Amino acid sequence: METISTIAALRERLSAYRKTGKSIGLVPTMGYLHAGHVELVARARAENEIVVVSIFVNPLQFGANEDLGKYPRDLERDSAMLRAAKVDFLFAPTVADMYPRPMETVVDVPKLGVELEGAVRPGHFAGVATVVTKLFNIVQPDSAYFGEKDYQQVAIIRRMADDLAQPVRIVPVPTVRDADGLALSSRNVYLSKQERAAAVIVPKALAEAERLYAEGADDPAAFEAALRAFIANEPLATPEVAAVRHPDTLEPLTRLQGQPILVALFVRIGTTRLLDNRVIGLTQAASDKAA
Numbered sequence: 001m002e003t004i005s006t007i008a009a010l011r012e013r014l015s016a017y018r019k020t021g022k023s024i025g026l027v028p029t030m031g032y033l034h035a036g037h038v039e040l041v042a043r044a045r046a047e048n049e050i051v052v053v054s055i056f057v058n059p060l061q062f063g064a065n066e067d068l069g070k071y072p073r074d075l076e077r078d079s080a081m082l083r084a085a086k087v088d089f090l091f092a093p094t095v096a097d098m099y100p101r102p103m104e105t106v107v108d109v110p111k112l113g114v115e116l117e118g119a120v121r122p123g124h125f126a127g128v129a130t131v132v133t134k135l136f137n138i139v140q141p142d143s144a145y146f147g148e149k150d151y152q153q154v155a156i157i158r159r160m161a162d163d164l165a166q167p168v169r170i171v172p173v174p175t176v177r178d179a180d181g182l183a184l185s186s187r188n189v190y191l192s193k194q195e196r197a198a199a200v201i202v203p204k205a206l207a208e209a210e211r212l213y214a215e216g217a218d219d220p221a222a223f224e225a226a227l228r229a230f231i232a233n234e235p236l237a238t239p240e241v242a243a244v245r246h247p248d249t250l251e252p253l254t255r256l257q258g259q260p261i262l263v264a265l266f267v268r269i270g271t272t273r274l275l276d277n278r279v280i281g282l283t284q285a286a287s288d289k290a291a
C-alpha cells in the first residue's frame with residue numbers, strides 16, 4: 001500500500017492504471033476505521049483491480065459547534081488495517097492539500113439535504129456533496145462505496161451523481177453491527193461505559209418500528225410519537241430525529257401500510273449523536289450484517 005497526501009501525486013500514480021484500463025474503486029472515509037469501513041473496503045477489493053481509500057476529516061461538513069476538533073484520529077492504526085485489507089492507495093490529504101484556498105464552489109442537493117439529519121445539521125450535506133465530488137474528480141473511480149448506516153448520505157450522493165452525470169457507480173453497503181445490534185461508528189468511542197450500554201436503545205427502536213409496522217400501524221404521526229416514547233424510556237437518550245419517510249424522496253408520508261417505508265433515527269446519548277435507519281416493508285429487506 002502506498003500512502004499519498006497530495007492531489008497531484010495521486011493523479012499521477014492513478015493515470016498509469018487508468019491508461020491500461022484497470023478498474024478503480026474508491027472508499028471515502030473520515031478515518032478511525034472499524035469493521036464497517038473494512039466491509040466497504042472488502043467489497044471494493046472484490047470488485048476492482050485498484051482500491052483507493054481516502055481518509056479526510058472534511059471541515060466543510062462540520063457546523064461551528066460540532067466535533068471537528070475532537071474527531072478521533074489514528075492514522076497509524078488505520079494504515080495497518082488498510083494494508084491488511086490489501087488496499088493499493090491510501091489518500092490522506094491535509095486540509096491545505098484539499099482546500100489550498102477557501103472553497104468558492106459548493107455542490108448542494110438542497111431538497112434531500114434539508115430533511116432528517118440535515119434539519120439538525122444545517123449545511124452538512126452540502127459539505128459532504130462538495131468533498132465527495134472533489135474526491136470523484138481526483139480519483140475518477142469506476143465505483144464508489146458508501147455505508148447504508150448513513151442512508152441519507154447515500155440518497156444524496158446517488159442523486160448528485162445522477163443529476164451531474166458523474167461517471168461513477170454508487171455502491172451501498174449494508175450496516176455492520178456490534179453483537180448487541182448497535183451500528184459500528186467512529187463516534188461510538190465518545191460513549192462512556194454507561195452510555196454505550198444505553199445506546200442499545202437505537203437498534204431496539206428499529207426492532208420496535210418493525211413490530212409496530214407488522215401490527216398494522218398506518219398513521220405516520222402516531223408511529224413517530226410511539227418511536228419517540230420508546231426511545232425516551234432510556235433516560236440517557238434524546239431522539240433528535242425519529243421519523244418515517246419515503247425511502248427515495250425522504251419526504252413525509254400520509255400513510256404507512258402497503259409500501260416500503262424508511263425509519264430514520266438520529267439519537268443523542270449524552271453529547272454523542274448516533275445514526276441508524278431501516279427500510280421496512282420490502283419483500284427482500286436489505287439485511288444487516290453482524291460484525
Ligand SMILES: Nc1ncnc2c1ncn2[C@@H]1O[C@H](COP(=O)(O)OP(=O)(O)OP(=O)(O)O)[C@@H](O)[C@H]1O
Pocket residue numbers: 028029030031035036037039040145146147148149150173174175176177183184185186187188
Ligand atoms: N457500521 C457501518 N457499516 C457499514 N458502513 C459504515 C458503518 N459505519 C460507517 N460506515 C460507512 O463508512 C464510510 C465512512 O464513514 P465515516 O468515516 O464517517 O465513519 P463513521 O463510523 O460513520 O463515523 P461517524 O461516527 O463520524 O459517523 C461511510 O460511507 C459510512 O456510511
Ligand SMILES: CC(C)(CO)[C@@H](O)C(=O)[O-]
Pocket residue numbers: 028029030056058061128131132150153
Ligand atoms: C463520505 C464522507 C467521507 C465525506 O467526507 C463522510 O461523510 C463519511 O465518512 O461518511
Ligand code: BAL
Pocket residue numbers: 030061150153
Ligand atoms: N455522516 C458521517 C460523517 C459525519 O458525521 O460528518
